[in-house]
Amino acid sequence: AVERTLSIIKPDAVAKNVIGDIYSRFEKAGLSIVAARMLQLSREQAEGFYAVHKERPFFKDLVEFMMSGPVMVQVLEGENAIAKNREVMGATNPKEAAPGTIRADFASSIGTNAVHGSDAPETAKQEIEFFFKPEEICPRSR
Numbered sequence: 001a002v003e004r005t006l007s008i009i010k011p012d013a014v015a016k017n018v019i020g021d022i023y024s025r026f027e028k029a030g031l032s033i034v035a036a037r038m039l040q041l042s043r044e045q046a047e048g049f050y051a052v053h054k055e056r057p058f059f060k061d062l063v064e065f066m067m068s069g070p071v072m073v074q075v076l077e078g079e080n081a082i083a084k085n086r087e088v089m090g091a092t093n094p095k096e097a098a099p100g101t102i103r104a105d106f107a108s109s110i111g112t113n114a115v116h117g118s119d120a121p122e123t124a125k126q127e128i129e130f131f132f133k134p135e136e137i138c139p140r141s142r
């Protein structure tokens with residue numbers, strides 16, 4: 001089925017100047033960018049977005065990292081977009097990420113890992129709503 005998923009290019013990858021390279025990987029995988037915005041997250045936004053990880057030992061570091069510079073947030077649309085994006089990203093820990101994936105090529109650690117992608121349909125919906133109003137999403141005519 002055609003799905004949408006929320007993708008974030010994290011501060012480390014924005015700083016490496018590889019937004020275009022990462023967008024190209026999405027497009028080559030059959031994913032279309034149907035909404036996008038660059039912003040620097042406030043503490044409130046970073047904590048809110050990752051609220052599910054509040055009790056984890058890495059939460060504070062995660063929030064500080066996500067606030068450390070601008071991020072690109074985008075909605076990706078396509079057949080099986082959630083799983084396809086996770087495939088293109090590679091494993092959360094770059095040491096375990098398959099060769100040729102975004103994290104294998106650009107991530108430096110499990111915390112500093114270049115990209116985020118929604119992990120399931122329900123979280124995709126919540127995460128898209130966190131950043132975008134319905135009218136900011138431009139579905140691709142097909």
Ligand code: CMP
Binds near residue numbers: 058062111116
């Ligand atoms: P992400 O997909 O953005 O969702 C939660 C993030 O928490 C994850 O990517 C990692 O960057 C981060 N994370 C997960 N586990 C750890 C960990 N053990 N140490 C630091 N950061 C982590």
